[in-house]
Amino acid sequence: MKMNIYRKNRVACVGAGLTLFRRRLMETSDELMWLAARQALDEAGLTIEDIDCIIFGTAPDNFDGIHMQSEALADGAGAVNKPYTRVYVGGGTGVFSVIAGWWHVASGLCDRVLVIAEEKMSHVQPHPQYLFHHIFDPVTEKPLGVNLIWIFALEMHRYMYKYGIKKEDIALVSVKNKRNALDHPSAQVAAKITVEDVLNSEVLVWPVQRLDISPVSDGAGALVLVSESEAKKLTDEPIWIDGVGWSLDTMYWTNRDLAFPVYLYYAGKMAYEMAGIENPRKEIDFAEVYDPFDYKELHHMEGLQLARKGEAPILTREGVTERDGDLPINPSGGLLGVGNPIAAAGIMKVAEVYWQLRGMAGKRQVKKDVVTGLAQAWGDLMQVGTVVVMRR
Amino acid sequence: MDTRPKNPEGTPYRMEDLRSGAIPYTEDSLEAWYRWSLGKYLGKYLEGLREGKIYGRRCNNCERIYVPPREVCHHCFRTTDEWVEVGDTGRVNTAVVSYISADRGRVEEPIIIAVIELEGASPGIGILHRLGNVSPEDVKSMKIFGKRVRAVWKPPEERTGSVNDILYFEPIEEV
Numbered sequence: 001m002k003m004n005i006y007r008k009n010r011v012a013c014v015g016a017g018l019t020l021f022r023r024r025l026m027e028t029s030d031e032l033m034w035l036a037a038r039q040a041l042d043e044a045g046l047t048i049e050d051i052d053c054i055i056f057g058t059a060p061d062n063f064d065g066i067h068m069q070s071e072a073l074a075d076g077a078g079a080v081n082k083p084y085t086r087v088y089v090g091g092g093t094g095v096f097s098v099i100a101g102w103w104h105v106a107s108g109l110c111d112r113v114l115v116i117a118e119e120k121m122s123h124v125q126p127h128p129q130y131l132f133h134h135i136f137d138p139v140t141e142k143p144l145g146v147n148l149i150w151i152f153a154l155e156m157h158r159y160m161y162k163y164g165i166k167k168e169d170i171a172l173v174s175v176k177n178k179r180n181a182l183d184h185p186s187a188q189v190a191a192k193i194t195v196e197d198v199l200n201s202e203v204l205v206w207p208v209q210r211l212d213i214s215p216v217s218d219g220a221g222a223l224v225l226v227s228e229s230e231a232k233k234l235t236d237e238p239i240w241i242d243g244v245g246w247s248l249d250t251m252y253w254t255n256r257d258l259a260f261p262v263y264l265y266y267a268g269k270m271a272y273e274m275a276g277i278e279n280p281r282k283e284i285d286f287a288e289v290y291d292p293f294d295y296k297e298l299h300h301m302e303g304l305q306l307a308r309k310g311e312a313p314i315l316t317r318e319g320v321t322e323r324d325g326d327l328p329i330n331p332s333g334g335l336l337g338v339g340n341p342i343a344a345a346g347i348m349k350v351a352e353v354y355w356q357l358r359g360m361a362g363k364r365q366v367k368k369d370v371v372t373g374l375a376q377a378w379g380d381l382m383q384v385g386t387v388v389v390m391r392r
Numbered sequence: 393m394d395t396r397p398k399n400p401e402g403t404p405y406r407m408e409d410l411r412s413g414a415i416p417y418t419e420d421s422l423e424a425w426y427r428w429s430l431g432k433y434l435g436k437y438l439e440g441l442r443e444g445k446i447y448g449r450r451c452n453n454c455e456r457i458y459v460p461p462r463e464v465c466h467h468c469f470r471t472t473d474e475w476v477e478v479g480d481t482g483r484v485n486t487a488v489v490s491y492i493s494a495d496r497g498r499v500e501e502p503i504i505i506a507v508i509e510l511e512g513a514s515p516g517i518g519i520l521h522r523l524g525n526v527s528p529e530d531v532k533s534m535k536i537f538g539k540r541v542r543a544v545w546k547p548p549e550e551r552t553g554s555v556n557d558i559l560y561f562e563p564i565e566e567v
Contacts (some may be wrong), residue, residue, distance in 0.1 A: 005401070016396065016397070017397065018397040019400050019402040020400045020401060020402030021402075021406065022402060022404040023404075024404060024405050024406065025402045025403060025404060025405070026402075026403040026405050026415055027402060027403060028499050032402065035400075035401045035402065039397065041402075045394075062422070065420070065422055069554070091424060126495065126496075127495060127496040127498040128494065129494065130494060130495040133494045133495075137426055139428065139430060139434050139437075139438070139460075140434070140437075140460050140519070140520075140555055141520055141555075143554055143555050144505075144520060144556070145493065145494050145503075146494065146520070146522065147490065147492060147493065147496075149490075150488060150490055150493065150505050150520075151520075152509055153488035153490075153505075154486045154487070154488050154505065154506075154520075155486070157486050157487065157488055157531075157534070158485065158486035158507075160534075161486065161534050161537050161563070164466050171446075182451070183395075183401070184393065185400050186397055186399070186400040189454075202489055203489075203503075204490075204491060204492050205489065205490040205491065205492060206488055206489040206490075206491075206528065206531065206532055207488070207489050207532075208488075218402070220537070250457075250466050252460075252462075254518040254519055254520050255458070255510055255516065255517050255518065256516075257516065258485070258486060258507070284555045291538070303409075351396075351397070355396045355397075360394075360395070360396045361395065361396065362394070362395025362396070364395070370442060373440055376562045
C-alpha cells in the first residue's frame with residue numbers, strides 16, 4: 001500500500017455509537033448526542049477525559065430552531081472547555097465531520113478525537129420538508145414555489161433519459177436496502193417490499209414515489225478517531241482511514257450535468273489518490289454510498305467510479321450489489337432502510353464500514369472477506385461529495 | 393461477537409402522544425423578514441424580465457454565456473465581460489410532474505416543472521421553470537425531452553420584475 005500524502009499520523013477508528021433512528025424520538029438533541037457518544041467511547045474503551053477535541057456535525061440550523069446550534073448542544077457533545085468545532089456541508093456533513101476529525105489527528109494536532117453528529121427533524125411543523133424551501137435562491141427559484149423533491153426528480157429523470165434506465169431497476173435499490181436494514185438494530189423503515197410496492201406507492205413528483213425516498217428521522221451517531229500510537233494501545237484491530245476527499249460544485253444546479261455527479265468524481269479521485277487506489281472497482285471491496293433516494297445510490301456508484309456511466313442499474317439487477325455479491329453496496333440498509341437523520345446518517349455509514357471491516361456487523365456482515373471499504377455522503381444543493389476510504 | 397450497534401437507545405413517540413399530553417412539549421415560531429439587494433447582475437436580470445427580455449452574461453475567456461447573469465465566471469474565476477440578450481425559446485433538458493407543494497401538501501392540479509436550456513445561452517446552461525400546455529403523460533413518456541419551448545409572458549402591465557413574469561414555457565413543436 002502506498003500513500004500519496006504526507007501526514008504526521010495514520011488515523012484509526014476505534015469506536016462507534018448510534019441511537020435508534022425514528023420518525024420522532026422523545027429525547028432532546030443533546031440527549032441523543034450523549035447516548036451516541038457514550039456508546040462510541042465505551043466501544044473504544046475511553047472516557048471523555050481522554051478526548052482532545054470534538055467535531056460536531058448537523059445539517060440546516062432550522063431543524064432545531066436555534067441559530068447557534070453547536071454551542072447550544074455543546075454539553076451533549078462532551079465539548080465543554082475543550083476545542084470544539086462545527087462543520088457543515090448540508091447532507092454531506094456526516095462524512096465531512098469524519099474528514100474534519102481525520103485532519104485533526106493526521107496533522108498531529110490531536111491524538112484522540114470524538115466526532116459526533118445529530119439531526120432531530122421532528123420538531124418542524126407541519127412537515128420538515130418545508131425547511132428545505134429556504135435553501136434555494138430567493139430571487140431565481142424560491143418565487144416558483146420550489147420543493148426539494150422537484151430537483152431530485154429532475155435529476156433522476158435526466159439520468160433515466162440519458163442512459164435509458166427504467167424505474168423498475170431503480171426501485172430494486174429501495175427493495176435491497178430496506179431488506180438489508182431488517183438486520184440493523186437502529187433501523188426505522190426496514191421492510192420486505194417488492195418492486196411493485198415501490199411502483200404503486202404515492203407519486204410525489206414523477207418519477208419520484210414515496211418508497212423511492214428515505215424517511216424523515218431523528219437520531220445521532222458518534223465515532224472515536226485516534227492516532228496510530230494510541231490505536232495500538234487500545235485495540236489489536238484498528239480500522240484505518242487512509243483516504244479522504246471532498247468537492248463542491250456550483251450553486252447554479254440548472255447549469256450542471258444532471259446525469260453525472262461531477263463533484264463526487266472529484267471527491268472520490270482525491271480520496272483514491274491519497275489511499276493509493278488506482279482501480280476503485282477492483283480495490284474497493286464494498287461501499288456505503290449515500291442513498292436518500294434510490295436513484296442516488298446508482299448515480300453515486302458511477303460518480304465514485306464503482307460502475308461505468310449508466311452501468312450501476314445493471315450491476316444492481318445482476319445482484320452484484322447485494323450483501324453476498326461481488327460489490328456489496330449499503331449492507332447497512334442505507335438511508336432508505338435505516339433512516340435519514342441527515343448528518344447522523346453520514347456517521348451511520350462510516351460506522352457501518354468500521355463494523356464490517358472489524359467483522360462486527362453480525363447478520364449484516366457481507367459474505368466476502370473485506371479489507372477496503374468506502375463511505376460517502378452528498379448534500380447542499382445537490383452539489384457536494386464527501387468520501388472516506390477505510391482499511392483494516 | 394455481538395452485532396453492532398449494540399442496543400441503540402432512544403424513546404420513540406407518535407404524534408398522538410403529543411396531542412394527548414403523554415409527551416411534554418413547547419411551541420414557538422421563527423419569523424424573519426428579509427430585503428435582499430440584488431446587486432448589478434440579478435437586478436438587471438429582473439428588470440429585463442419586466443421588459444420581456446432574458447439577459448445573460450458572457451465570459452470572453454471561456455466564451456460561456458450564463459443565465460442567470462452573474463459577476464463571476466466560476467470556470468475562469470474572473471469577471472464576466474458582456475451583457476447578452478438570449479432568446480425566450482429553448483429546449484427541455486429534463487421535466488417532472490409535481491403533485492405536492494413546497495410544504496409537502498397535495499396540489500389539486502399537477503404542476504409540470506422543467507430545466508430549460510435557453511437558445512443563445514451556452515449548451516447545458518438551463519433555468520428552472522414551469523411548462524404549460526404539456527400533459528403529465530408527455531412528461532412520463534419523456535416525449536417532452538429535447539423539445540423546443542417558448543416563454544409565455546404575463547401582460548406587460550402585470551409584470552413586477554420577477555421570474556414569475558414568465559407564466560410558463562410551452563411547446564412550439566409537436567410533442
